[in-house]
Structures are given as C-alpha cells and as structure tokens.
Amino acid sequence: MNMIVAADSKWGIGRDNGLLASLPSDMKYFREHTLGKVVVMGRKTLESLPGQKGLPGRINIVLSTNKHFEAEGCRIVHSEYQLFDELAQYDPDDIYLIGGASLYNRFYKYCSRLYVTKMDADLNADAFIVNIDEDEDYSLISESEPVTENGITFRFLVYSRNSEGLNRARTLRF
Numbered sequence: 279m280n281m282i283v284a285a286d287s288k289w290g291i292g293r294d295n296g297l298l299a300s301l302p303s304d305m306k307y308f309r310e311h312t313l314g315k316v317v318v319m320g321r322k323t324l325e326s327l328p329g330q331k332g333l334p335g336r337i338n339i340v341l342s343t344n345k346h347f348e349a350e351g352c353r354i355v356h357s358e359y360q361l362f363d364e365l366a367q368y369d370p371d372d373i374y375l376i377g378g379a380s381l382y383n384r385f386y387k388y389c390s391r392l393y394v395t396k397m398d399a400d401l402n403a404d405a406f407i408v409n410i411d412e413d414e415d416y417s418l419i420s421e422s423e424p425v426t427e428n429g430i431t432f433r434f435l436v437y438s439r440n441s442e443g444l445n446r447a448r449t450l451r452f
C-alpha cells in the first residue's frame with residue numbers, strides 16, 4: 279500500500295474538515311498517482327470531497343463504523359479487519375491511502391511508499407499526521423525542486439520503508 283498526503287511545516291494536513299491549501303500542481307500529482315487505482319479513506323474525508331461521493335476513475339473504499347452509511351461510488355467497510363479483507367484482492371502497489379488524519383496515523387506503517395507534498399508554511403491546521411522524518415522505518419528517497427503556487431512553496435517528497443520497517447510492519451496486527 280502507498281500513502282499520499284499534503285502536509286504543512288508542522289505536519290498539519292487539514293482544518294475544519296477541509297484541506298489547508300489549493301495547489302493545482304498537487305491536485306494533478308494526486309490525480310496522476312491515483313487514477314485507475316484503489317483509494318482508501320475515512321468517512322470524514324469522503325464527506326469533504328465534492329458532492330460527498332467517490333472520486334471518479336478510482337475504486338473508492340471508505341471506512342466508517344456506521345453500518346447504515348452509504349455513498350455514491352464507494353464500497354463501505356466497517357472495521358480494520360473488513361478493510362484488509364477487501365484490500366486483499368488488489369495489488370498492494372495499486373492501493374493508495376488518501377486520508378484523513380485518523381487513517382494516515384493508524385495505517386501509514388502498512389505503507390511501503392509515502393508520497394508527501396511538503397508545504398513550507400505553518401497553515402494553522404487542526405488535523406495532523408506523525409512527523410515522518412522522525413520515523414526511522416522510513417527514508418527520504420526523492421525530493422523535487424520547490425514549486426510556488428498561491429503563495430505557498432512546496433516540494434514533492436517520496437519516502438520508502440526500509441527493511442527494518444518492513445520487518446516491523448509484518449508483525450503489526452489490526
């Protein structure tokens with residue numbers, strides 16, 4: 279599984295159940311990575327999407343404890359067990375964890391690649407992910423040149439899980 283996220287300088291990722299910034303190049307990057315793939319998200323992230331429906335051109339899997347929850351274009355799963363059971367039918371490289379904070383923090387350890395759009399600003403977030411730079415299981419393997427859009431400078435970073443991290447991930451339980 280992969281993870282894709284946009285984070286500010288303090289690893290903030292959202293505010294008021296919305297994104298921190300509108301960055302056209304990042305939207306393009308997200309689309310290029312996820313189109314035709316499987317995306318996994320929490321119920322609150324789904325509800326922050328346009329029309330509160332699944333992203334077109336992707337298999338959308340949404341986690342919610344609410345057994346009655348339904349959303350157009352989405353397969354709803356109600357537990358971590360059910361989520362991994364559902365994901366087992368797909369190539370792990372084709373699966374992208376797309377948020378929000380609760381899912382990133384719970385499941386990033388299952389991800390072999392982390393695609394992080396890192397914004398060089400504190401954008402007063404109220405939702406955060408862990409500081410990936412402090413996680414010894416992951417190494418930064420690529421970093422783009424800086425891009426500036428809408429007054430925000432950002433870079434596309436890619437982290438890869440190292441072999442010790444892989445061994446630890448194998449012992450994780452859900």
Ligand SMILES: NC(=O)c1ccc[n+]([C@@H]2O[C@H](COP(=O)([O-])OP(=O)(O)OC[C@H]3O[C@@H](n4cnc5c(N)ncnc54)[C@H](OP(=O)(O)O)[C@@H]3O)[C@@H](O)[C@H]2O)c1
Nearest residue numbers: 283284292295296297320321322323342343377378379380
């Ligand atoms: N910067 C980015 O790249 C990015 C990407 C995506 C989202 N975000 C931001 O992240 C924020 C939302 O994050 P969030 O943590 O509040 O919400 P979230 O992770 O999107 O969704 C949380 C919900 O998912 C369900 N859930 C989580 N774990 C579960 C489990 N183990 N079993 C069953 N259901 C489970 C629950 O739904 P029920 O309450 O229905 O049970 C829970 O309330 C927003 O600000 C959003 O804009 C940022």
